Amino acid sequence: MLFIVSRRSFAASDSQNSKSQSFLHYTQFSGLAIQIHSMGAFQVVNRSTHTNQLMKEVEFPMKRTIWRTVPALALAALLTVAGSTQADLEEGLVGYWPLDGDFVDHAGTNDGTFMGSDPEAVFETGVLGDGIVLDGIDQYIEIANESNFDFVDQDFSISAWFRVDSFTKSWQALIAKGEGNRWRVHRRGGESIMTWNGGNGDVPADANFPIDDEEFHHFVGVSTADEIQMYMDGELVSIGDFPTVENNDQPVMIGENPDARGRTWHGLIDDVAIWGRALDEDEIAAIYNGGDGMIIKEKKPTVDPIFVGGQDTIGSESYDGSQSNRVYGEETPGVSGWSGRIVTFEDSGGVTINDHDIALGVLEDNEGLKGEGAYEVVDFAGGGGNFGVNNPYPNDVSDTSMSDFVVEVTAEVTIPAGTWTIGFGSDDGGRIEIPGVEFDLSQNNDNFSDDEIRYNGNRGHGWTVGSFTLGEGLETTITASFHERGGGDSFEIAVIEDEFIENASEANGWELLGDGTLGWSVNTTTSPLISADLTATVTAQRPMQFDVNGDTGEADQLVLENPDSEIFTTIMDLGDNLEFQIKSSGNVSSGQAFQIIGADQVTGTPTISSINAGQNWVFDAGRICLDFCPGIGNPGDYNGDGMLDAADLDLQAAAMNNPNPDLGVYDENNDGLVDFADRQIWVSDLKVTWMGDADLNGQFNSGDLVTVFTAGKYESGDAANWGEGDWNGDLTFGSGDLVTAFTDGGYEAGPKAAVAAVPEPSSIILVLTSLLALFGVARRRNG
Secondary structure, three states: OOOOOOHHHHHHHOEOOEOOOOOOEEEEEOOEEEEEOHHHOEEEEEOOOOEEEEOOOOEOOOOOOEOOOOOHHHHHHHHHHHHHHHHHHOOOEEEEEOOOOOOOOOOOOOOEEEEOOOOOOEEEEOOOOEEEEEEOOOOEEEEOOHHHHOOOOOOEEEEEEEEEOOOOOOOOEEEEOOOOOOOEEEEOOOOOOEEEEOOOOOEEOOOOOOOOOOOEEEEEEEEOOOEEEEEEOOEEEEEEEOOOOOOOOOOOEEOOOOOOOOOOOEEEEEEEEEEOOOOOHHHHHHHHHHHOOOOOOOOOOOOOOEEOOOOOOOOEEEEOOEEEEEEEOOOEEEEEOEEEEEEOOOOOOOOOOOOHHHHHHHHHHOOOEEOOOOEOOOEEOOOOOOOOOOEOOOOOOOOOOOOOEEEEEEEEEEEOOEEEEEEEEEEOOEEEEOOOOOOOOEEOOOOOOOOEEEEOOOOOOEEEEEEEEEOOOEEEEEEEEEEEOOOOOEEEEEEEEOOOOOOOOHHHOOEEOOOOHHHOEEEEEEOOEEEEEEEEEOOOOOOEEEEEEOOOOOEOEEEEOOOOOOOEEEEEEOOOOOEEEEEEEOOOOOOOEEEOEEOOEEEOOOEEEEOOOOOOEEEEOOEEEEOOOOOOOOOOOOOOOOOOOHHHHHHHHHHHOOOOOOHHHHOOOOOOOOOHHHHHHHHHHHOOOOOOOOOOOOOEOHHHHHHHHHOOOEOOOOOOOHHHOOOOOOOOEOHHHHHHHHHOOOEOOOOOOOOOOOOOHHHHHHHHHHHHHHHHHHHHHHO
């Protein structure tokens, strides 16, 4: 069952309506030979013992390969063959997603992230273990590290098992990097066959290979410098010539096309693999394995973690947040520039924007998101354009990651008398409407009225321009818009004096239209953004490893960038399924805390584990702490156990002697230091007791002195804690601690809140002399 002879091996002897002519195909593996005779019969030969075992007849039709029962001896031989083939298949493997209940890449670190309005991923039995079932609405898998899959000037191959539950839209994508000369595997238009673009025009399967039958099928696409090849169910079904693969910045998507959104797959996808080389026909036959499939690479028992900021070094990973809960101030008229808004694919409820008529309907039906303030000029360029200003879109996206969206800009303008040419550059379509003017000459214009210029379809970045003449100045409102179907995107508005029907460029004297350009007045009414939330969600299919350094207090961080802290509140959502691994270096003390999330608010609770044996880390609102997190609950309760006790004072003493203390925890007076002043606040204000109260019962008396001298640490140089006499926080018990205690004035004074007579100095000296003599003698005897 695991040994495959590809159909192409027999192509020379196939005739139109008959089986193979007589011939011999002989292959040897590890002392075993496969002999293939006339009419498809074959035998397995043990060359060392000359034992032959005749197999049952096997037929090789033109379109399908049908295997019959293989006896045990053949199966043993074929398992050996399969093992060596699997090892060969790992060569050049860039990404491998078995999709057995997760989206982990078992060839590298290109893990997938499950996307869709229904966040529940459904897995069902596929060909090899499980596969992911996508709903055909908006679910898909987005793959990390997009540049690993550009394959410019490089051979590459793609393999996937799939099942079509239904075809509900044209060009539904199985796996894709983009449109144009970017690669993709998808349904052929509205037909029932698949097609493959490996950097050139689509090469479809023929109509005799429909795949919308709710059965499992196998696809392989190969792209080389000379040709692209498409295999379906182990058979070569289509070839195209001379592919030219181009880069883009889009992520690979399983079940969607990043350049033409809304083409989501409805059905099951299993065992997706991508190689940075060309597979040959024998390897493809082995993967298909007569329809039973072959595991390309054994799954790792444990996967490598994601090293935040790099392995064994302190660094950070930055995230961009999406805005919500926006609050705007009062409208302000007469602001120089343009106002803008955007309606995204999500805002429109998933509308595919195939032309600008649809785009205008989307703008009419959806408010979308207003940009902040005014734009000096119109130059939005996620992926192109001529003028290079490249403003972010009104939702702050500044790349080509979006598809099927519309941007509209408006301005109140005063146009001087004269002849003018105005134009917009766009990828894809767009329009400019200026009530009160009548366009005369134009280029690339699909206008429906005299006061507009329009490009209604889709294109790469191109210019639509039109000229008009005014006998006198005109006050009017310009409304302009553009839409993006998929791929690169850009939108610019430029103007030039006189009549120039050409593509706009600075070299020819064109200028982006803003307030004061060539005497034009361009103003808008806008509302300033007062406050908003910026939220980022962290997802990962494997553990994330953080380095922390106990000596420097530094740690790896996930950081949510905040462009204006006076306006935005940053929120990092970790969910409840992340695993954080903590790897420490240096001297880390119990209770030491490290900030690993850089955001104003943190939601979700990850699972925390330690790389270092014997360390127990806990997570608290964006920081991790060894054993416990200080400062939880009441002020001064550094270990969070609900009590103010000697353990907290000992943590404070350790912080006082740490060159990089956690100021947010131990700096009680907020002076930027952790020192004796903070210790005084803890003892006097928080605990309301005296220096020298060794047992923290609210009083400092002879009992406390007996306790600390009994511990035997006085002037020994040994480490001491609060209960052993370290009252000044230097981690030892000496004369300085006695000075600290008696200077505080609480000896035999009773509780701090009570009024009591201060004992005479002579009685204090008498007690100290007696204790020193007593415990000094005891120490000499014990020595």
